[in-house]
Amino acid sequence: MQVRTKVLSLEEELVALRRDFHQYPELGFEEWRTSQRVADYLLACGLEPERRSTTGVVAELRGSMPGPTLLLRADMDALPVQEENDLPYRSANPGKMHACGHDGHTAMLLVAAKVLSGLRAGLCGKIVFVFQPNEENEGALPMIEDGLLCDHPADACMGMHLWPALPTGVVGLWTGPVMAGMFQFSLTIRGKGGHTGYPQQAVDPVLCASNVVQALQMIQTRELDPLEPTILMIGKVQGGTASNIIPDLVVLEGTARYLHKDDANALENVRQRMERIVAAVCQAHRAGYELAVLSSHRAVVNDAALAEMVRPAALQVVGDDAKIVRSPATVGEDFSEFSSRVPSVFFLLGSGNESVGARYPHHHPRFNIDEAALRLGVELHVRAALSYLGAPA
Numbered sequence: 120m121q122v123r124t125k126v127l128s129l130e131e132e133l134v135a136l137r138r139d140f141h142q143y144p145e146l147g148f149e150e151w152r153t154s155q156r157v158a159d160y161l162l163a164c165g166l167e168p169e170r171r172s173t174t175g176v177v178a179e180l181r182g183s184m185p186g187p188t189l190l191l192r193a194d195m196d197a198l199p200v201q202e203e204n205d206l207p208y209r210s211a212n213p214g215k216m217h218a219c220g221h222d223g224h225t226a227m228l229l230v231a232a233k234v235l236s237g238l239r240a241g242l243c244g245k246i247v248f249v250f251q252p253n254e255e256n257e258g259a260l261p262m263i264e265d266g267l268l269c270d271h272p273a274d275a276c277m278g279m280h281l282w283p284a285l286p287t288g289v290v291g292l293w294t295g296p297v298m299a300g301m302f303q304f305s306l307t308i309r310g311k312g313g314h315t316g317y318p319q320q321a322v323d324p325v326l327c328a329s330n331v332v333q334a335l336q337m338i339q340t341r342e343l344d345p346l347e348p349t350i351l352m353i354g355k356v357q358g359g360t361a362s363n364i365i366p367d368l369v370v371l372e373g374t375a376r377y378l379h380k381d382d383a384n385a386l387e388n389v390r391q392r393m394e395r396i397v398a399a400v401c402q403a404h405r406a407g408y409e410l411a412v413l414s415s416h417r418a419v420v421n422d423a424a425l426a427e428m429v430r431p432a433a434l435q436v437v438g439d440d441a442k443i444v445r446s447p448a449t450v451g452e453d454f455s456e457f458s459s460r461v462p463s464v465f466f467l468l469g470s471g472n473e474s475v476g477a478r479y480p481h482h483h484p485r486f487n488i489d490e491a492a493l494r495l496g497v498e499l500h501v502r503a504a505l506s507y508l509g510a511p512a
Contacts, residue, residue: 122505125234126497133230133493136160138208140222144197144215147253150174153195153225157250160229164236166248172261176250179271180235182242182508189507190247190273190461191500192454193228194221194254203484204476218486220281220470225250227279227493231500241510247271257414259456268460275425276463277503278454279496283471283478284446287489290433290499291446291467294423298452298465299350299376302386302415306331306397309407312367321365325358327404328369332356334400338392347379349389350449376449378418386415417455422462425507429464432502436495450481464503468496 126133136156145153157176158168166178174195202209202216210216232248249267252258285291308328313321332353343349351373358369375389394410401408433443446467457463471477472489479485 122234122501123498125237126230126494126501129230129233129497130494133226133497134490136229137223137226137490137493140195140225141217142208142211144210144212144217144222145195146199146215147196147256147258148173150195150252154250154252157195157225157229161232161248164233166232166236171267172252172258172265174252175258175262177267177271178232178248180232180239180242180246180248182244182510183240184243186242186244186508187274188245188247188272189504190249190271190276190457191228191231191504192249192251192276192278192457193224194251194258195225196221196253196255196258198255198482200482200484204487206487216484216486218483219255219481220486220488221254223281223470223488223493223496224279227496228500230497231504234497234501235504238505238510242508243510244508246504246508247273254453257416257453257456259453260416263456263460273461275507276457276461277429277465277500277507278457278463279466279468279499280452281470281488281492281496282446282467283480283486283488285444285467285469286471287469287492288437288495289442289444289469290437291469292426292430292433292443292464293445294421294426296378296418296420296447297467298419298455299378299449300386300416300418300455301374301376301451302390303374303413304372304390304393305411305413306371307368307409308371308401309368309409310365310404313365315363315365318365322405323365324369324406325366327401327406328356328358328371330404331371331397331400334396335393338389338396342392347377348449349375349377351375351389351393374451376451378447378449416451416453417459419452419455419458419463419465421458421464425462425464429503429506432506433466433499435502436499466499468492468499
């Protein structure tokens with residue numbers, strides 16, 4: 120049976136899976152129901168799922184002939200967002216929502232596993248299906264540290280992300296940087312509390328924090344190459360208890376991101392510049408500080424040869440070379456833990472469609488996808504895998 124015909128025959132099942140995951144979202148490393156559903160489905164496909172890193176699931180499909188090993192990865196976790204969509208399958212878990220498309224990623228890879236399992240007789244090599252927990256807070260590294268790539272050594276890795284900024288039927292595929300390298304940081308500025316009527320008796324961490332926020336901007340506008348873009352943003356400012364009290368401390372949290380070919384020192388370079396500026400500003404204000412990096416990962420960089428090899432498979436799916444586009448993103452993606460170790464390719468799959476309300480960005484409480492994109496994602500997984508393993512598609 121042709122790949123597209125088989126995928127279309129499973130479309131109702133595919134949509135039902137996605138809606139089920141959407142209705143019961145779970146946060147990182149809490150994906151107990153999701154991972155059980157994933158394991159049960161893989162078992163029904165004739166595979167032998169294994170648990171990894173608390174809620175991760177891995178299954179290996181062995182072809183009938185020797186060949187390379189391909190790792191296909193999907194993420195399963197939801198976000199701490201209260202859903203505002205009025206849908207029959209809206210989140211049933213208060214304060215939790217699939218606002219990043221991971222419900223679709225999981226469903227697409229499951230159905231792709233089913234299709235590929237039916238084609239195992241023609242496969243040359245192995246496919247490792249990885250269902251990763253906690254992508255939003257870096258769940259890939261724990262899986263790798265837990266021995267994933269040692270027990271299932273891969274010759275190549277592939278991943279995919281639903282992308283409402285691109286219309287359904289468009290695929291983002293190119294060589295080089297795809298998603299940003301980044302680190303999250305926390306900066307605590309310590310002053311001396313007091314009464315706002317006697318500011319001379321205090322050390323005001325609020326004023327110091329406001330100067331730090333402004334001063335940090337010169338890193339990206341004055342100190343770094345504008346052709347290698349870096350973004351440094353403060354997303355959280357917390358301090359004080361009342362309008363007439365100078366607080367003891369203010370806490371700032373933010374991210375630094377870069378989108379250029381990965382350099383092992385790129386983020387450390389930014390961190391050192393931050394340290395220099397923060398230290399100088401705090402000294403001028405007579406304040407103390409603690410700067411901590413909470414988490415970090417490199418940029419996702421597509422292997423040139425692998426990206427070019429699977430491009431014909433993407434063309435088979437979308438049918439028009441103009442629908443394969445370059446669309447780099449400055450959001451982070453911990454698929455970089457795979458792409459920094461193994462030749463990899465990461466696709467963006469258009470899922471935007473104004474007519475079905477799929478127009479809101481990732482992490483928005485009204486985020487949704489055009490479910491017509493799901494079957495394209497399954498077909499892309501399958502054709503890319505068959506292309507890499509040298510099997511007819």
